[in-house]
Amino acid sequence: MSVASSLHHFLRPRLFHSQNLFAAFPHSPQLFILPCRCRIPRPGASASSTTATTTSNEAQLPVCDDDEATMAASERSPIDVNPPRGTRDFPPEDMRLRNWLFDNFREISRVLSFEEVDFPVLESEALFIRKAGEEITQQLYNFEDKGGRRVVLRPEITPSLARLVIKQGKSVSLPLKWFTIGQCWRYERMTRGRRREHYQWNMDIIGISKIRAEAELIHAIVLLFERLGIKSSDVGIKVSSRKVLERVLQLHSMPEKLFAEVCVIVDKLGKVTREEIEKDLISAGVSTQAVQGIVEVLSLKSLSKIEEFLGSEEEAVADLKKLFSLAEHYGYSQWINFDASVVRGLAYYNGIVFEAFDREGKLRAICGGGRYDRLLSTFGYDDIPACGFGFGDAVILELLKEKDLLPDVLRHVDDIVLPLDEELAGPASKIASSLRKEGRSVDIIEDKRLKWVFKHAEKINAKRLILVGNTEWQRGMVIVKNLASREELQVKIDEVASLS
Structure with missing residues (x-):
């Protein structure tokens, strides 16, 4: 059998087009380029070294690796250009909006005398693994790195x-008065304003046990809302204290170890039915009588009612009365209201807690926080009084969009430099360099017609167009066109930067 015949026999069941190939060249001894990836057995290799069982005659023939061919085809196929589900790209227009929002976060932090800090997005898993059935522990993007x-x-x-x-x-x-703006990740069900990654503005006060700290944090939130154009008729801030729920459990002689888990269950109120909440509480070991006491307290919406229930000497009542008094002095009392159902879903809160919400009820919580004096001891260290809040970027942008308060954040460029001849590219670069050293934003454009340049200037909101022409350059001058007034001047090269 000839080499061509042997190849024809071997490849016929594997390659659909091989019959046409050999029909065209039935007796040719020439080398064929085969449409697959092949492995040629080494001379003298045993049959056991090949991946397929062959006869002695076939052992010297190429063995096609179908997996490699499939992989090669897969590598050539177009990839999905969408970001992973629940994440976002930030093209320039979205990035400008994000920077605008972050600038507002930073400005509010500045006026309250907070310092900025930052942390790695990648952290030790042990830092976030806590008991008490927190939902967050089921939503972790966690894995083992290459170091185990x-x-x-x-x-x-x-x-x-x-x-x-x-x-x-x-x-x-x-x-310590620290703030940060960082990216967070949770693998959770997505709803409006809820993604699997988001950016979060955090403000925290470490080392102050007095209610002044909570009052300052709520003041920061209100100042941001006002700065963004949001009114107290649009948004409210629900305030409560976990000490209220803690006291209810004490009154019903429930063990202290149940407290954090009860808070996590109760935080689901509004997301699941009251019956489900009661069932989960009983499953956690809460007595039927205590469940009824918890449900009764959660329905209270005024501080006076809580005072009647617990008594005016109760610590939780005293804390809340102090906060509402400070709110009057700060001038934001119309923004806050008492709501005993607010407990927050994280186990480490132990005092006053709060959540901002839209009054129409269309969105999830805008932000939330509270006191967490006992967090450090969960890591094996001495506790320090602390409180803080987290404010996500996604929900507030949804609210601003709903209220038609999103700004039109446009691109702005100071100068466009346009050489009118190819040989003037160097001089144009020199002018752009001198302007940039003065802090001006400069775009150099080449090989474009003036009509295109003017359209581009309008699109990027450029202030000036600087034309570098041969005649003017030889006289040490350039043409500067004010794009707002349409005024056109010939200006000395060394005076371009100083000309407003």
């Missing part, structure tokens, strides 16, 4: 803050 360490993409920022406070130790003096 268990790590996680942080789902929230407060534990990272606590870690840094512990690390800094006595090298920093209390109180």
Whole structure:
């Protein structure tokens, strides 16, 4: 059998078009380029070294690797250009809006005298694994790195803050007033304003046990809303204290270890039915009588009612009355209202808690926080009084869109430099360089017609067009056109930067 005949026999069941190939060249001894990836057995290789069982005659023939061919085809196929589900791209127009929002976060933090800090997005898994049935522990993006360490993409920022406070130790003096804007990741069901990754503005006060700290944080939130054009008729802030629920459990002689888990269950109120809440509480070990007491308290919407229930000497009542008094002095009392059902879903809160909500009820909580004096002891260190809040970027943007308060954040460029001849590219670069050293934003354009340049200038809101022409350049001049007034001047090269 000839080589061509043998190849024809071998490839016929594997390659659909091989019959046409050999029909065209039935007796040709020439080398064929085969439409597959092949492995040629080494001379003298045994049959056992091949991946397929062959006869002695076939052992010297190419063996096609179908898996490699499939892989090669897959590598050539177009990839899905969408980001992973629940995540976002930020093209320039979205990035400008994000920067605008972050600038507002930073400005509010500045006027309240907070310092900016940052932490790695990748953290130790142990920092976020807590008991008490927190939903967040089921939503972690966690994995083992190449060094065998268990790590996680942080789902929230407060534990990272606590870690840094512990690390800094006595090298920093209390109180600390820190803020950060960081990315968080949670693998959760997506709804309006809820994604699997988001950016979060956190403000935290470490080392102050008085209610002044909570009052300051709520003041920051209100100042941001006002700065963004949001009114108290649009948004409210629900305030309560976990000490209220803690006291209810004490009155019913329930063990202290149940408290954190009860808070996590109760936080689901509004997401699941009251019957489901009661069933989960009983499953957790809460007595039927205590369940009824919890449900009764959660229905209370005024501070006076809580005072009647617990008594005016109760610590939770005193804390809340102090907060509402401070709110009057700050001038934001119309923004806040008492709501005993607010407990927050994270286990480490232990005092006053609060949530901002849209009054129409169309969105999830805009932001939330509270006191967490006992967080550091969960990591094996001495506790320090602390409170803070997290404010996500996604929900507030949805609210601003709903209220038609999103700004038109346009691109702005100071100067466009246009050489009118190819040989003037160098001089144009020199002018652009001198302007940039003065802090002006400059775009150099080449090989474009003036009509296109003017349209481009309008699109990027350029202030000036600087034309570099041969005649003017030889006289040490350029043409500067004010794009707003349409005024056109010939200006000395060294005076371009100083000309407004």
